[in-house]
Amino acid sequence: METALNVLLAVLILGGSALLTQWFTHFMYIRCRRCGMLNARRRTHCRGCSSLLREDTREAG
Numbered sequence: 001m002e003t004a005l006n007v008l009l010a011v012l013i014l015g016g017s018a019l020l021t022q023w024f025t026h027f028m029y030i031r032c033r034r035c036g037m038l039n040a041r042r043r044t045h046c047r048g049c050s051s052l053l054r055e056d057t058r059e060a061g
Contacts, residue, residue: 030054 029038030053037048046053 025038028041030041030043031038032046032049032051032053034051035046035049037046039047039053044053045051
């Protein structure tokens with residue numbers, strides 16, 4: 001019984017950390033549609049292939 005509880009606890013810890021990592025990645029990075037590389041949200045062009053990630057909404061001035 002104790003072994004089963006230890007296994008369950010390990011699964012919960014590993015699963016929780018995996019979910020937390022996915023959530024963090026989703027909100028901190030943009031995936032390039034062309035090459036699939038992860039880029040910081042502040043970037044406008046991909047680090048790998050230099051394609052446009054998103055339109056820059058700031059006005060020049």
